[in-house]
Amino acid sequence: MKEIVIKNISIGDELLIGQVINTNAAWLGEQLSGAGFQLDSTLTIGDSEKAILDAFNACMDADLVLVTGGLGPTADDITKPTVCKFFDTELEFCQAAYDNVVALFQRRGFQMSERNRSQAMLPKACEYIPNTYGTAPCMWLEKNGVAFAFMPGVPFEMKGIFIDELLPRIKQRFHAVPYEKRVIMTTGIGESFLADKIKDWEDALPDFLSLAYLPQYGMVRLRLSGRNENAELLHTTLDEQVAKLIRLIPEYIFAMQDQPIERTVFDLLINKGMTIASAESCTGGNIAHVITLIPGSSEVFKGAAVTYATPMKTKVLGVPAETIEKHGVVSQQVVESMATGVRDLMEADFGVATTGIAGPSGGTEENPVGTVWIGVASKQGVVSKRFNFGKDRENVINRATIAAYEMLRQELVR
């Protein structure tokens, strides 16, 4: 059975002027992948008849077109009349749609307006699909063998209708190919070096698997995924290939699922019943911030001293003023003293510290912008490392944070 081609059209001026990020398209793609279908493309257009008609015509090579947006009750929502034009039909009153709008207003205890009544006017040729999440209708139409499903653009309505009504219909009507994916999180190695290291393995992957590199602030996510009519073969092949991959780059892998590195460190700390504290200069509290986003972090995180002003490194953390004087504030000696200082102060098993120049100014010849020293203190002593994370301030802060957690992870898996 041939694979079906599914396209998405997202309608709305707000998407094109950047006022709203199109999260619907990504969500639909994820749902379709998980169900064994593939989203071929997403086309985002404005609320204009010409743009909508052009988009419909451009999708006539698809089997199924999922259209989101433009179905609201206000003047800028012109999808319905345009649908009538394209499908050569006209609007007529739909009792089921009207009853749905009435029921919704009753549940919410609001008065209905004449404007809402117009929401029950639907193209004659369409099959009405109930939307129990809002007043905009969901519609199904076909032309020359191409099916068009129309959903509202409000994400929570769209998601509800898709899961309740459309996905079952799509599954019943079209053939799905089993899909499975694995995500492997790596850090400490750049995309191109990683690619070199795993090239032979990647080249030898069976045809039905594909590998994607998704680099992000100091880490690379690898996604190995495939589709195969034989779901068991797919599953066992993924198992085998992932096992081979792990043997190639064990030192760079921090998680076997899509999660941030602080989550891995959190899990290790919970398992070992150990705690951490941070002493932060250039990261400005971000090491503390990211771990405290995790529910239950109070089990493992004692606290942080963000010693942004230099004298606070001495006063709060006990870094000797002479050490700062002699080696400079961005130095191995200072970061190590900060790490041991915060470990003592916060009575934690590990102290992690950062000092550096996040930029955009403040760089010197010896320590250009982006230079960061990171140190980790434990009862075994202190380790420290010098990095350069480039010249973008936010990037420096994020990458230094990830590197600090990677150093902690190294200590924890030692």
Place this chain on the structure above:
Amino acid sequence: MKEIVIKNISIGDELLIGQVINTNAAWLGEQLSGAGFQLDSTLTIGDSEKAILDAFNACMDADLVLVTGGLGPTADDITKPTVCKFFDTELEFCQAAYDNVVALFQRRGFQMSERNRSQAMLPKACEYIPNTYGTAPCMWLEKNGVAFAFMPGVPFEMKGIFIDELLPRIKQRFHAVPYEKRVIMTTGIGESFLADKIKDWEDALPDFLSLAYLPQYGMVRLRLSGRNENAELLHTTLDEQVAKLIRLIPEYIFAMQDQPIERTVFDLLINKGMTIASAESCTGGNIAHVITLIPGSSEVFKGAAVTYATPMKTKVLGVPAETIEKHGVVSQQVVESMATGVRDLMEADFGVATTGIAGPSGGTEENPVGTVWIGVASKQGVVSKRFNFGKDRENVINRATIAAYEMLRQELVR
């Protein structure tokens, strides 16, 4: 002069399977609007030669096509060879691109691999545009009067190149319709109440202006914008309308441009030559984190004590153990003691403190999840306030951070 048609093509399987949300397209749309251009459409496709060629062909009715993604050094990045096919050219070594990659690796202190050398292989027909943010090149090509600009998909690289290189080039070459916007930042009032308060003003706005409500974590951004060939009329009308708006809701406005509230507090502190420090429990370092994202924050931010573990509130900040015992850790007495404690410790003009229950667990009848006490200490004494920010942990942290800065702002404008 006719308006130009600009289209975006976003390339990447990860966008179609929903692993990554396409934020680039929205960002480009916003930048183009701001510069007096309009994004006509965004087409998101996978890493396949056929899809890319089809997309290029579908854009031949545009004047300018902005392509993002698919330029990395790995096997799944097939944009460059496909570009060669479409533009009937071939790859050749580009010394300037190579030098850029070499310089980048030197700055970061990494070894270059042969694979990175391949990143300097560019289509002969292209104009090379330097990317100082990463190793992927930026390219400009033309075919039958349609200009194509290729940028990497990594958002921070794409943004840097677009602002530094492409936008100036687009402005020089194409006619923009004067566009102007004003952003008014409000806090302390919900979207629908705000809409009620300003309804009459909004209804009376001239046709060429439009208002958008952009609610976000405890604040609502209002964007009043318009396009008009008569730039002066546009400008003076905006001036008048904004002046009217300010008179309607003076107490809720914290900034007249799109900036976070910590930026407003930063500016006030700089102007007054004053400093702050934070003592953070439930916000976990986020108050420190957001202000230290601002370049130059070391002028006003002395540091933070993230006293996540309760005993650290006593040890680091000097909160009397009896106070905690008697009133509980989430209490007015504790937050006020934290605020004065950190003000003394960090020798700052203002100490701001938070203690609360970010959730999802840990709530009590008296202090349900979402309860946060915030205190601000200055030489005039301490003020404090109790809030409830709901049940979502990240939301609680973000809204508490914004509320803390709003309390600081109130003290600073007093």
